[in-house]
Amino acid sequence: MSTYVDEYVPLEKELRSKRDAGKKLLIPYLTAGYDQDWIVSVEAIANAGADAIEIGIPFSDPIMDGPTIQAASQRALERGTTPISIFSELAKLDVGVPLIAMTYCNLLFHAGFERYLGWLKDGNIAGTIFPDLPLEEAGEWTELANRAGVANIFLVSPTTPTLRAAKLCSATTGFVYGIGLMGVTGVRETLSNSASEIAKSIKAVTDQVVMVGIGISTPSQAKSVVRDADGVIIGSALVKILLEGGGPAHAFEFVKSIRSAIDSL
Amino acid sequence: MVESLDSYDFSSGGFGEFGGRFVPESLVAAVSELEVLFRDAWLDPEFVNQYKEILTSYAGRPTPITRCNNLSDSLGIELYLKREDLTHTGSHKINNVIGQALLTQRMGKTRLIAETGAGQHGVATATAAALFGLKCTVYMGAIDVERQALNVFRMRLLGAEVIPVTSGSKTLKDAINEAMREWVACVHDTHYCIGSVMGPHPYPLMVREFQRIISEESRPQINALLGRDPDYVVACIGGGSNAAGSFAKYLESDTILVGVEPAGGAAIINGTPGVIHGMRSRFLQDEYGQLEEAQSISAGLDYPGVGPEHAYLASLKRASYYCVTDSMVLDAFQRLAKSEGIIPALEPAHAIAWVLKEAGNEIPLGSSVLVTLSGRGDKDSETVARILGQ
Numbered sequence: 001m002s003t004y005v006d007e008y009v010p011l012e013k014e015l016r017s018k019r020d021a022g023k024k025l026l027i028p029y030l031t032a033g034y035d036q037d038w039i040v041s042v043e044a045i046a047n048a049g050a051d052a053i054e055i056g057i058p059f060s061d062p063i064m065d066g067p068t069i070q071a072a073s074q075r076a077l078e079r080g081t082t083p084i085s086i087f088s089e090l091a092k093l094d095v096g097v098p099l100i101a102m103t104y105c106n107l108l109f110h111a112g113f114e115r116y117l118g119w120l121k122d123g124n125i126a127g128t129i130f131p132d133l134p135l136e137e138a139g140e141w142t143e144l145a146n147r148a149g150v151a152n153i154f155l156v157s158p159t160t161p162t163l164r165a166a167k168l169c170s171a172t173t174g175f176v177y178g179i180g181l182m183g184v185t186g187v188r189e190t191l192s193n194s195a196s197e198i199a200k201s202i203k204a205v206t207d208q209v210v211m212v213g214i215g216i217s218t219p220s221q222a223k224s225v226v227r228d229a230d231g232v233i234i235g236s237a238l239v240k241i242l243l244e245g246g247g248p249a250h251a252f253e254f255v256k257s258i259r260s261a262i263d264s265l
Numbered sequence: 266m267v268e269s270l271d272s273y274d275f276s277s278g279g280f281g282e283f284g285g286r287f288v289p290e291s292l293v294a295a296v297s298e299l300e301v302l303f304r305d306a307w308l309d310p311e312f313v314n315q316y317k318e319i320l321t322s323y324a325g326r327p328t329p330i331t332r333c334n335n336l337s338d339s340l341g342i343e344l345y346l347k348r349e350d351l352t353h354t355g356s357h358k359i360n361n362v363i364g365q366a367l368l369t370q371r372m373g374k375t376r377l378i379a380e381t382g383a384g385q386h387g388v389a390t391a392t393a394a395a396l397f398g399l400k401c402t403v404y405m406g407a408i409d410v411e412r413q414a415l416n417v418f419r420m421r422l423l424g425a426e427v428i429p430v431t432s433g434s435k436t437l438k439d440a441i442n443e444a445m446r447e448w449v450a451c452v453h454d455t456h457y458c459i460g461s462v463m464g465p466h467p468y469p470l471m472v473r474e475f476q477r478i479i480s481e482e483s484r485p486q487i488n489a490l491l492g493r494d495p496d497y498v499v500a501c502i503g504g505g506s507n508a509a510g511s512f513a514k515y516l517e518s519d520t521i522l523v524g525v526e527p528a529g530g531a532a533i534i535n536g537t538p539g540v541i542h543g544m545r546s547r548f549l550q551d552e553y554g555q556l557e558e559a560q561s562i563s564a565g566l567d568y569p570g571v572g573p574e575h576a577y578l579a580s581l582k583r584a585s586y587y588c589v590t591d592s593m594v595l596d597a598f599q600r601l602a603k604s605e606g607i608i609p610a611l612e613p614a615h616a617i618a619w620v621l622k623e624a625g626n627e628i629p630l631g632s633s634v635l636v637t638l639s640g641r642g643d644k645d646s647e648t649v650a651r652i653l654g655q
Contacts, residue, residue: 061438061541063445064289070432082553099544105287110554132287147550157291159452164293171417182291183450 008009011052011098011126011174015209015230017050024262025231026222027211028238028255029054029102031072032051033081037248039089044248046095046236054129054233055090057070057083057103064104064131066186068236072243083107083116087123098126098154100174105133108194113144125173125234135168153177157201158194167234169206176208178229181215182183187236191221199229226262232260278466281580283538283573285545286465292445295452296369298372300467306368307474312381319363320478321634322355325398326360327482330490330635333653335604340624343633345495346607347483349640355506356610356640357479358389360633362458364475366393369456376400376455380444382437382503383565383612384416385640390608391425392538393458401425404443406436412579416644428595437568441542457628462572465543469509470571484514487635489559496632499523501615502586503530507573507639512584522584524575525619530559531588533572533579539570546573561650562591563611565640593618598642598649610640611648 008016016118028235029046032038045053058073058081058138064167069126083103087217090099108130110115120128133141135154142152151174158179169176180195181188195212202210212225213233222232234255240251275645278286278300288296307512320326328351331397333344349357352378364378369377379395379401381387394401403420407429410417433439440560441464447456447607462469464548480498487495496514500508502524512522526533536547547570549557578584594611597618602608609617616636620628628634642649 029293060433060557061442062450063442063542066446067432072432077555106548106550106554106556109538109540109545111551130288134286134288134290134293134542137285137287154501156289157289157293159294161294168290180289182452262395263372 002171004265009146009149009151011100012209014098015175016050017253019209019230024226024265025051025209025258026255026262027052027100027231027233029056029071029235030242031056031058031239032086033058033076034072034242041242041248041251043095044252045255048252049054049259050097050127050255051231052093052098052100054100054102054235055086055246057086057101057107059104059107062104064184065107066184066236067245068187068240069185072239083111083119087119089250090123090125092138093262099124100127100129101125102129105130108141111142117144117148117150122232125150127153130176131155135171140151142171155179156198158182158198162201162205163205165202166205169202169208172208175211175235176202178202178210179214179223180211180212183215185214185236187217187240191216191224195225197229198258199225203228219257223261223265226265232258232262266512280469280577282575283544283546283576284466284469287540287545288465288543292452296465296467302368303471303487306371311369316364316367320360320397322361324359326478327350328352328485330486332354333605336367340621341630342628344620345487345633347479347511347635348638349479350609350638354385354388354392354645356385356391356461357476357510358592359504360391360478361460361472361475362389362393362554363440365456366397366399366459369399370397374454374456376402376406376451377458378444378447378455379458379460380401380440380458381405382440382567383563383610383644384409384413384420385565385644387425388416388419388423390458391420391423393509395423398482399569402447403427404430404440404447406434407431407441408435409437412648413564413644415647428519436558438556439604451631461506462509462574463504463542463544463546463570469544471575472506473509473513473574474630476506477513479507479510480512480514483511483635492632494520494637496571497521497523497628497634499525499616499620499634501566501572501612502526502533502575503612505572507637509572509574511637512578516583522578523619524584524586525589525615526586527559527561527563527615528566528588528590529561532569533575534585534588536571541570544573547571547576550558555591557637562594562620563637564612565612566615583630587619589615589618589622593622595649595652607638608642608646609638610642611639611645613639
């Protein structure tokens with residue numbers, strides 16, 4: 001597993017190589033534009049040891065998000081945040097780790113594929129996640145994005161049948177996003193058993209990098225998940241800190257604590 | 266019933282370019298299962314008979330057609346109403362929830378969740394849940410909870426839990442978001458009973474089929490009265506369920522089909538194509554694709570999107586869509602009450618308002634016009650009294 005074929009998009013090449021070197025991976029998420037310092041928080045998170053960063057592009061009706069990310073999205077929209085404002089701010093940034101744009105597919109369809117791809121290039125975005133764009137509707141976008149070197153990441157849920165999971169794993173580029181529990185994004189006090197289960201069942205059908213997210217909030221939960229997964233995605237717990245005024249410094253500390261926990265495995 | 270599924274393209278889950286199934290991966294299995302289950306049930310005579318029997322013995326079907334004698338005289342047209350306001354719970358919403366509750370039972374699920382705007386679908390869902398012994402949770406925008414207090418009380422009386430939704434615009438679109446989120450978490454034992462011809466496939470098709478009873482009854486009824494099909498069938502449009510059911514049997518006829526939207530939520534007239542709430546349809550949205558808020562006097566039509574079948578019928582020009590303002594609706598509400606002794610819900614008052622405006626204009630004098638009176642106006646009396654300062 002040490003050869004990286006040329007057709008891997010850059011995000012996938014990078015994550016696979018780290019994974020294959022025995023490293024556990026960390027992808028924090030934050031909602032773009034929740035306040036004026038958001039870009040400083042992106043830098044802080046990168047410095048704290050993120051392997052990639054998921055940038056949430058706020059959408060008016062985020063059906064996969066719980067109260068924390070809803071609140072961050074609403075605040076961002078009220079501040080006048082738009083995809084263009086986000087990608088132009090990101091254009092000036094060089095944090096040394098890949099950025100992934102997560103949002104809902106209406107923004108993609110509304111912009112049109114070519115235009116959206118142009119925005120992604122402006123913002124140096126390496127991958128996209130659309131939680132409401134199912135496999136059956138994503139073919140054309142995935143092909144276009146991949147050809148431009150942009151990963152399009154599919155999610156696999158605890159309710160996904162095995163055959164479909166295998167299809168999703170072969171269609172995904174970058175990594176596979178394993179959904180850690182049946183529910184929307186949000187901080188949970190206890191880790192669902194399904195977080196480890198989903199990692200194991202995806203691993204059984206693919207050699208893709210398997211990241212698990214949703215419902216993973218603390219260093220010890222993260223450490224527990226990476227026993228089976230290649231890495232974790234942490235969103236609401238971080239956004240909560242930022243929304244409560246924690247600022248880049250607290251975000252840095254928090255991400256660092258997750259980093260240490262998964263590295264200590 | 267069966268022939269109605271033949272023309273539907275199950276493979277794409279769509280009405281032409283509209284429709285589809287844009288749901289989070291966690292719901293893909295559930296909507297796929299629902300599609301198969303609905304198709305099997307709807308082709309099963311035993312299921313269809315059971316559904317129709319409950320609509321007859323419990324919901325009060327068939328509903329009559331009433332000729333509006335006074336308005337017909339003064340407008341110079343033949344105006345008829347399909348009286349969905351006379352069903353149990355007071356609106357056409359009962360037709361759909363009985364079907365979905367039966368399906369829920371067939372799936373072995375034990376709980377219904379629903380979104381509601383005006384509260385009519387919430388009341389209908391709570392009613393069906395009580396009838397079938399299912400648990401029930403209804404999501405309702407906090408603003409709607411306030412303006413439809415009577416229906417909130419009715420839902421609670423029927424044993425449902427009503428959860429006010431305080432995110433976003435605090436109206437119907439946000440109630441849908443919240444119901445979807447809950448469904449993602451509870452899909453193993455919970456069926457999401459969507460109240461209109463919207464959402465991911467198979468909902469737009471399934472709800473249309475459960476509302477098809479409106480025109481299945483009305484076509485022979487009006488033919489018995491007129492000796493032919495009506496010149497016009499007119500219905501109000503929020504998501505578009507009563508209109509879809511009212512149009513279904515006339516799609517292949519020469520009858521002119523008219524959907525009436527609220528001016529502040531006219532997704533067909535003022536919207537653009539988009540993909541929101543699981544479907545590709547038309548929505549009021551900003552230049553980036555953020556959903557905008559609808560503004561209507563009627564909580565039931567306060568939705569910035571529309572069911573994909575209507576977007577499709579509009580693109581084919583098989584149905585025509587118009588909008589009316591809140592003040593026209595208020596006039597229609599009062600005029601129907603005073604002339605015919607029927608207090609309509611604010612939603613179908615939109616359809617009446619269009620007829621009042623267009624009789625002798627768009628609608629030639631002497632035309633026969635069948636309006637679906639989708640619900641009764643008790644729930645809106647307080648709102649209207651407040652606006653009229655009485």
